[in-house]
Amino acid sequence: MNYEEKLQNITVLGAAGKMGSGILLLTAVEMADLQLKPENHSRDFALNAIDVSPAALTGLYGFLKTQVRKIAEKKVGLLRSVYKDNKDLIENGEIIDQYIDDVLKIVHTSTSIESAYDSGLIFEAIIENSDLKVKLIKQILANNNNDPWFFTNTSSVPINELDTDANINGKILGFHFYNPPAVQRLVELIVTDNTNKELIDFAHEYAKKLRKTIVPSNDKAGFIGNGHFMRDILFGIKQAESLMNEMSFTEAVYAVNKVSQDFMIRPMGIFQLMDYVGLDVCQKIMIVMKPRLNENDLQSDLIDKLNSLNVKGGQNSDGSQKAGILSYKKGRVVAVYDPEKKDYVKIDDFKDKADKMLGSLPTTHQPWKSVIGNKGKDKVLTEYFNELKGMDTLGSKLTRDYVINSKNIGLKLVADKVTDKEDHVNTVMLTGFFHAYGPINNYFS
């Protein structure tokens, strides 16, 4: 079966979720672009957007409309040539509106799994619960006569496990997007010895059309991305706890968040990133990883506790950040959650004190935003970390420990054969997490 035929009927499971909606968007655009080719005008393309929440599916419509408009606005020159034979479409505005219609009419929303029974390819982007994933895959397999392929967006469950438990016989691979899928360039591709070669070829072509960078990961729970991220989180929590002799919990969280953002020149502090991903998602990923990797440390009392208190982070449907361990106002961190008081404590109440304890940033410090696009960033970062090394402040010490630990996590991923190359770890962190530098570096050696 060729690429275009395979793309004629697709289902996204969990289509209204954070990842599912992004996958749906990119796939809908790719399908519409195919359909708009003259040779495909007579073909039908259908993209089933399945989710358990009707309300979320309604929200999905608005999301798609806004996002497709943005995509169309960026390629209106190309679209003018696509619609060149349609004499009614003259202005950019008319052409963009038509394109939005053409993309949206491919998408059929549904709360019923039956919509997936005609699909040749199913993207699975539901919550990180392997039993549920297996159950849904089995149900589709039992009712679908198209010998369907499964691309799972799981960020933690081993593919061979899903393959065996759902009895898919190699028609599955891991195709793990990063959040948000429309923006992040990275896709982690996970295949097993049993994965059908046709799927792998299709995955590469599809990724290329979506202009994604593929990094292969071996089939170990958590793969490269969460293999690094979850351990990075646990280190951050541990570091915060170690500060609690000299400061309160909320101050310590603020301090480590600041170290892992400003001092480390990362796009977000570690606690903000946890909120961004969702504390519930982090918990579920650890629940998958811990038994499969046999690492008892892959668990956090703090995350479990926050979840039990219904403090979960994640995003609203408009993309804005929900409160988690931190709370936000217009995207800025304004308070830290205190699990004892069960309430948020304003950062303004203790910021000056905590900043003073951390000490100042090195004079050569530049914010992440200006480093990320700088072609000479290696030099900038070397100079920066060299200055930091010579400083005797709490902030510089915490930074050093954090950077070294992050490197050790990276090296462990290679030692544990999650990946064969150190470069892959760095690429994942650079393209999936937007870091300005890979964790496996020599800034502190």
Place this chain on the structure above:
Amino acid sequence: MKRKIYMTAGYNTISLGTGRKEFHPKKPRPGIEHYIKEAGQATLKMINGAKNVDEGVVGNFMASRFVKQGHLGAFMPMIDESLRYKPSLRVEGACASGGISLISGIKSILSESADVVLSLGVEVQNSVKAIYGADVLAGAGWFQDRKDGHAYFFPGQFSNRAGVYYEKYGRDKARKAFAIWYKNAIENARLCPTAQEYDNKTDDLEKVGLTEPNPRSFTDHLNVFDCSKVSDGASAIAVLSEEGLKKVGVPKSEAVEVVGFSLKVDNLTEQPEDSTKLKTAQLAAKEALDNAGITINDVATIEVHDCFTVAGILMVEALGLAKPGEGTDFVINGNTSRKGKFPMNTTGGLIGWGHPTGGTGVHQAVTIWEQLTGKAGEAQIDIPSDRPYGMTVNMGGDDKTIVAIVYKKTS
């Protein structure tokens, strides 16, 4: 001319858009009525109130699409209560609408139906994203050509002109001249607090100007720095007879005299015969100079319609300052910079000051009035006593409507 005509009391609002500190794409911005009011009231204040104003005229291109507003003439009494029940109209000639507003005033004076005309030009364009703004601005061309045109229609038109010019006269030199034109524009804008590029801090402007055009993201032969930006703004000036000047109590020394003008149009449904020439501009400029009884060599400073850098070079040639193909050298050699023999666009022109389309023609007149009366502040240039003239050339569409005016210093 049948009567002497003067202009005085010029005023420009800021040119709001990307580059200005006040501009934020997601924050609310002043509406078109704000700009009309600010510019109109400022001019009225300088002519001692609205009581002596006989009529008003608003130049505007496409408020009907940019901000869904028509009937701009009737905004006049909003500026001042005493303009109620007086004549007022809106005129349009694409990006030459401002120039036509001036011409309308001049004609009212000449016909002796008015002694004092409040002439305005205004446009608010940031109300839509640039990609949709391109649709609106494309209305300055023939709509039948729109379907096959570039997504950014006018940049596409002038990119085509640039392409032909490259082929005929050499690409490298032309691109260099465009870059110098850009550099002069920004350097001049930095001297004018209302300019859109007033806060531009770029070090190597020539290098930026030389950025290689990228057909995938924009046009074949022009980069974004070759283009004027999207702007909101208004300008106002009073057009008066000698009696009018007395009536409002402004001394002649505070005014400039209009000694020649020309309004010419070409057929909107036809493509230019020679893409390397601005024929209509050439004819209008010549007529205005002939009317004034002078040559271009008598003019101390000129505001030309540089909606694109390539238009700036073609204007230089249309004015007869350089032979075809040599406008590039003329610019590269510094003749049009503020220190050159023919300083052009001394507050930045369309690329540096900004291009609120319907306002531009009036803005050009205001700049010349400022320069000839010594009111240009930091942007002030020397006006040699043997060349006491200034000139504006305002263009609508792709050389389809041209307003050229020659001004003379009064003291």
